[in-house]
Amino acid sequence: MEIPYTVAARPDTGLNNVKLGIWLFLASEVMLFGGLFSTYVILRIGGVDWPLGAEYLNIPIGAFNTAVLIGSSVTMVMCFASLKLGDFAKYRMYMGATILLALTFLAVKGFEYYEKVSHDHLPSHSTFLAIYWTMTALHGLHIVGGVIVNGYFWGPGSRMWHVKREMFENRVEAAGLYWHFVDLVWIFLFPVLYLL
Amino acid sequence: MENVTTAEHVAHAEHAHDEHELSFLRAYVFSVDHKVIGIQYAITAMLFLLFGFSLMMLMRWQLAYPGAPIPIIGNFLGQANAPGGIMLPEFYNQLGAMHGTIMVFMGVVPLAVGGFGNYVLPLQIGAPDMAFPRLNMASYWAFFGGGVVMFASFFVPGGAANSGWTSYAPLSIIALEGQTWWLIGMIFLITSSLLGSINFIVTALQLRAPGLSFMRLPFFVWAQLVTAFLLLLAFPPLEAAGVLQLMDRVADTSFFMPSGLVTTEGPLEISGGGNPLLWQHLFWFLAHPEVYVLILPAMGIVAEILANNTRKPLWGYRVLVASVIFLGFMSFIVWAHHMFLTGMGTAMSAFFQTTTMIISVPSVVILSAFFITLYGGSIRYNVPMLFALAFLPMFGIGGLTGLPLGLSAPDIHLHDTYYVIGHFHYVVAPGTIFALFAGLYYWYPKATGRVMNETLGKIHFWGSFIAINCVFAPMFITGLVGVNRRLYDGGMQYAHAQEVMEWNAFMSYGAWALGLFQIFFIVNFFWSIRNGKKVGDNPWGATTIEWQAPSPPPHGNFTTPPEAHRGPYEYSVPGASNDFSMQGQATGAEPEPAKV
Amino acid sequence: MSGSAEETKKHVDIYMKVAGALAVLTVLTVLASYLDVAVPLAIIIAVIIATAKGSLVVSYFMHLVDERSRTLIFTLALTVVFWIVLMLVPFLTISDTYGVHKPLPNADAAHAEDEAH
Numbered sequence: 001m002e003i004p005y006t007v008a009a010r011p012d013t014g015l016n017n018v019k020l021g022i023w024l025f026l027a028s029e030v031m032l033f034g035g036l037f038s039t040y041v042i043l044r045i046g047g048v049d050w051p052l053g054a055e056y057l058n059i060p061i062g063a064f065n066t067a068v069l070i071g072s073s074v075t076m077v078m079c080f081a082s083l084k085l086g087d088f089a090k091y092r093m094y095m096g097a098t099i100l101l102a103l104t105f106l107a108v109k110g111f112e113y114y115e116k117v118s119h120d121h122l123p124s125h126s127t128f129l130a131i132y133w134t135m136t137a138l139h140g141l142h143i144v145g146g147v148i149v150n151g152y153f154w155g156p157g158s159r160m161w162h163v164k165r166e167m168f169e170n171r172v173e174a175a176g177l178y179w180h181f182v183d184l185v186w187i188f189l190f191p192v193l194y195l196l
Numbered sequence: 197m198e199n200v201t202t203a204e205h206v207a208h209a210e211h212a213h214d215e216h217e218l219s220f221l222r223a224y225v226f227s228v229d230h231k232v233i234g235i236q237y238a239i240t241a242m243l244f245l246l247f248g249f250s251l252m253m254l255m256r257w258q259l260a261y262p263g264a265p266i267p268i269i270g271n272f273l274g275q276a277n278a279p280g281g282i283m284l285p286e287f288y289n290q291l292g293a294m295h296g297t298i299m300v301f302m303g304v305v306p307l308a309v310g311g312f313g314n315y316v317l318p319l320q321i322g323a324p325d326m327a328f329p330r331l332n333m334a335s336y337w338a339f340f341g342g343g344v345v346m347f348a349s350f351f352v353p354g355g356a357a358n359s360g361w362t363s364y365a366p367l368s369i370i371a372l373e374g375q376t377w378w379l380i381g382m383i384f385l386i387t388s389s390l391l392g393s394i395n396f397i398v399t400a401l402q403l404r405a406p407g408l409s410f411m412r413l414p415f416f417v418w419a420q421l422v423t424a425f426l427l428l429l430a431f432p433p434l435e436a437a438g439v440l441q442l443m444d445r446v447a448d449t450s451f452f453m454p455s456g457l458v459t460t461e462g463p464l465e466i467s468g469g470g471n472p473l474l475w476q477h478l479f480w481f482l483a484h485p486e487v488y489v490l491i492l493p494a495m496g497i498v499a500e501i502l503a504n505n506t507r508k509p510l511w512g513y514r515v516l517v518a519s520v521i522f523l524g525f526m527s528f529i530v531w532a533h534h535m536f537l538t539g540m541g542t543a544m545s546a547f548f549q550t551t552t553m554i555i556s557v558p559s560v561v562i563l564s565a566f567f568i569t570l571y572g573g574s575i576r577y578n579v580p581m582l583f584a585l586a587f588l589p590m591f592g593i594g595g596l597t598g599l600p601l602g603l604s605a606p607d608i609h610l611h612d613t614y615y616v617i618g619h620f621h622y623v624v625a626p627g628t629i630f631a632l633f634a635g636l637y638y639w640y641p642k643a644t645g646r647v648m649n650e651t652l653g654k655i656h657f658w659g660s661f662i663a664i665n666c667v668f669a670p671m672f673i674t675g676l677v678g679v680n681r682r683l684y685d686g687g688m689q690y691a692h693a694q695e696v697m698e699w700n701a702f703m704s705y706g707a708w709a710l711g712l713f714q715i716f717f718i719v720n721f722f723w724s725i726r727n728g729k730k731v732g733d734n735p736w737g738a739t740t741i742e743w744q745a746p747s748p749p750p751h752g753n754f755t756t757p758p759e760a761h762r763g764p765y766e767y768s769v770p771g772a773s774n775d776f777s778m779q780g781q782a783t784g785a786e787p788e789p790a791k792v
Numbered sequence: 793m794s795g796s797a798e799e800t801k802k803h804v805d806i807y808m809k810v811a812g813a814l815a816v817l818t819v820l821t822v823l824a825s826y827l828d829v830a831v832p833l834a835i836i837i838a839v840i841i842a843t844a845k846g847s848l849v850v851s852y853f854m855h856l857v858d859e860r861s862r863t864l865i866f867t868l869a870l871t872v873v874f875w876i877v878l879m880l881v882p883f884l885t886i887s888d889t890y891g892v893h894k895p896l897p898n899a900d901a902a903h904a905e906d907e908a909h
Contacts, residue, residue, distance in 0.1 A: 001324035001752045001753065001754060001757055002324065003323070003324055003325055003327060003329075003403065004323075004402070004403060005402045005403070009861075010402050013401055013402060013861060013862075013863040013864075014860055014861035014862070014863065014864070015402070015861050015863060015864055016402075017327045017328070017398050017402050017403075019864075020397070020398050020401065020402060020863070020864065021327065021328060021331075021394055021395075021398045023864055023867065023868065024393075024394045024397055024398065024428060024867065025390075025394055027428060027429065027867060027868065027871040028390050028393075028394070028428050028429065028431070028432045029432070030432075030871055030872075030875055031429050031430075031431075031432035031433055031871070031874065031875060031878065032432035032433070032435055032436050033436075034432075034433065034436075034875045034878045034879060035432060035433035035434075035435075035436030035437060035478055035481075035878060036436050036440075037879065038433075038478075038878055038879055038881045038882055039436070039440060039451065039474060039478075041879070041882040042471055042474050042881065042882035042885055042886075043451070043469065043470065043471065043474075045882055045886055046469070046471050046885075046886065047469050048455070048469065054825075059822060059825070063818065063822045066818050067815065067818060070811070070814045070815070070818065071811075073849065073853055074807060074808075074811040074853075076853075077807050077852075077853045078804070078807065081800050081803060081804050081807065084797075084800040085797055085800050085801075086797075122447070123443060123447040123448070123449045124447060124448035124449055124450075124466070124467060125467060126467050126469070127449070127450055127451070127467060127468075127469040127470060130443065130447075130449035130450065130451060130467075131451075133443075133447070133449075134439065134440065134443055134449070134451075138439065176853075176854075177854055180849050180850075180853045180854045181854070183849060183853075184846050184849050184850065187842055187845045187846050187849065188842050188846065190821075190842075191821055191825070191838035191839070191841070191842050192838070192842075194825075195821065195822070195824075195825035195834075195838055196825075196831070196834060196835055196838055401863060425870070429870070429871060429874050430874075433878055471885065473885050474881075474885065477881045477884065477885060478881070481878065481881065528874050528877055529877060532884060540884065540885070544884055
């Protein structure tokens with residue numbers, strides 16, 4: 001017996017295993033970041049004074065990174081569309097662009113971290129910086145994970161396209177869902193940490 | 197399987213398995229078969245249960261004879277822990293914290309969810325394996341890694357974590373290095389549970405055999421499904437909290453550290469501004485659903501065994517399913533009843549008291565349905581049934597003694613006393629663990645093709661049943677007198693508690709006797725693998741789909757793809773030729789006679 | 793997300809529009825932060841814009857507008873409910889102090905230390 005519904009959707013749930021699995025994973029991620037946002041609110045309400053993000057952080061750099069990440073989300077969704085249109089070359093191009101944008105994000109983030117360290121703005125400096133470092137670092141780790149997965153589907157994993165096309169589409173869709181979620185987290189992190 | 201390198205071959209792996217002989221490592225160590233992983237989980241978890249229980253037996257010596265050197269074993273505990281065989285308070289605290297952690301996160305949950313869930317759930321729904329076999333393997337190895345880290349933490353300077361299994365801040369943050377290991381271990385264990393829960397939900401929703409609609413699922417599957425949702429949604433906030441506590445300890449942040457904190461070594465060098473209550477909220481946001489993670493699979497196991505051995509349908513199947521879903525849902529909004537003493541105000545207390553009282557309703561419904569199932573049945577008193585029957589009153593005592601704790605006024609007196617220990621141990625030890633024993637005896641023939649020895653099983657049951665009550669019943673007495681649960685001397689320092697101190701030694705005798713009676717189980721378990729009585733595929737005359745598979749099931753589980761034709765508990769159907777109608781038997785077809 | 797090439801091309805059009813909207817909203821959120829308004833109002837504005845952006849991503853990039861699976865929608869709704877419960881945690885910890893002027897016990901710790909010197 002083979003494991004059913006690895007590719008095709010099960011009629012009564014309307015999902016294949018991969019799609020349900022990735023959404024459940026994202027549900028747990030929602031709760032993970034929910035816990036951190038909750039912490040942010042509690043610390044901010046309870047804090048005797050709370051700095052404006054701009055006192056420590058550079059808004060233009062943050063805005064630039066937001067644009068980069070949203071751009072990578074757009075290229076990611078174009079990957080999936082290209083696969084649907086059967087254009088493998090375009091898929092490779094868009095996936096490559098997604099990875100490059102993600103690396104750009106990480107490079108900029110690394111530069112920001114370097115600035116913080118050189119000004120001695122470490123997590124132990126204040127509760128604001130503590131939550132800033134924790135949340136952005138955890139988000140950064142998610143980006144690294146996404147780059148690895150996307151890199152696999154850009155390189156060695158993409159051979160599957162020629163063997164099992166539908167399964168590969170499903171996987172890219174799942175990788176895309178994860179990537180959009182990472183983008184979504186940043187959409188909330190940016191105003192919360194930089195602007196308020 | 198050796199030449200499978202890319203993921204697309206997972207589906208084909210089934211064939212590969214049939215065609216190639218697997219290497220020993222692939223077949224028994226890094227296996228992706230849900231049955232092997234289930235057994236790995238079960239055995240690892242049972243070893244941890246034994247280890248956690250041993251820690252408690254050491255603590256019981258200290259409580260029975262405070263300050264007396266521990267005979268024989270005391271010499272092996274090391275000078276740092278027990279100089280001259282006399283246990284140090286710091287070591288006692290380590291044992292307490294690690295007993296709780298090991299029993300909950302490395303013993304009961306991995307056995308109930310990882311072990312039984314992995315082994316039984318796919319078989320019961322007629323699936324060839326879990327939905328994501330390699331994720332399943334990753335889940336086991338993350339659990340194993342977490343276990344190794346936790347175990348290793350006993351050997352770091354200052355020993356293992358000693359701030360209680362709840363690791364309340366700020367105590368845990370100024371604690372020694374063992375706490376950091378605890379946090380890292382917890383992050384491994386949480387990751388394992390998350391991977392497992394995703395797998396369980398996808399498996400239960402997607403891989404059901406044709407005809408197996410939701411209302412035909414065995415109750416065990418429902419219990420595991422709800423449990424998986426609890427793990428999926430309640431564990432991540434604790435993971436977040438664990439990361440924050442790790443930051444507090446490693447990067448000197450102050451998430452849980454208020455300003456102006458002073459220890460015996462003077463004011464702490466921290467930025468301050470944190471909130472210690474935040475840890476408690478995030479911790480109990482997980483840990484209250486966790487209580488239901490402990491109990492729901494046990495209820496599922498008991499339901500299967502009760503129906504099977506009363507030879508009657510489970511009473512009120514639909515109500516049971518509704519109750520278990522409601523229970524799972526409510527378990528997310530009762531957590532602050534662990535925190536009445538934090539001074540959170542009357543409005544909040546009133547809210548959480550109300551939800552706590554509401555959540556007792558579905559628990560009572562489930563227990564009542566189980567009792568009514570017994571009514572009028574011709575009950576077979578085999579070993580699994582004895583354990584399942586014992587679960588009912590034991591869980592009843594545990595649940596009912598919880599009511600005063602859920603109300604904030606009596607909780608002020610009872611909080612953190614032995615009464616609490618008695619309460620939740622009645623739920624988990626003679627409750628859940630007895631149900632798990634019942635499950636082990638019940639599904640053992642499915643995994644090995646042989647039954648465990650009845651006589652040894654009955655000695656194990658009666659001995660454990662009496663001994664375990666001797667351990668936990670007196671705790672209600674000492675608790676009501678007001679003895680705090682964390683005292684190194686068991687309450688000897690309390691003038692008003694002197695007359696209940698004699699119970700301490702009594703409870704310790706109970707605990708050691710309980711330990712002795714487990715030897716019967718251990719011997720039985722290993723002896724029966726080779727020497728147990730050989731039985732057929734369906735020794736108990738059960739109805740659910742797993743008994744249709746060969747014992748032990750081959751890779752891929754079923755020789756012919758199963759199909760469900762009826763509900764899960766069609767026992768003693770009037771007019772049927774057998775007193776059980778199997779789910780997979782087509783209507784009208786003559787059921788196969790039980791191969792006993 | 794099944795369907796023909798036609799449909800996919802239509803989707804691509806939508807993706808481009810969504811991308812444009814996200815860019816506009818990003819600019820807007822940065823500009824709004826320079827407005828001279830009280831902090832609570834600034835938080836409300838920023839959260840509204842972020843929610844709008846998030847909804848666009850979830851609805852179109854993650855295809856939830858086209859999702860017809862009740863299983864999935866139920867699961868996500870459940871997650872949202874518990875997420876809301878989780879976000880209530882901060883308000884539970886401070887519910888006692890609403891309307892009561894109760895400075896933190898250690899709020900003037902630094903000050904007290906100075907006096908001690």
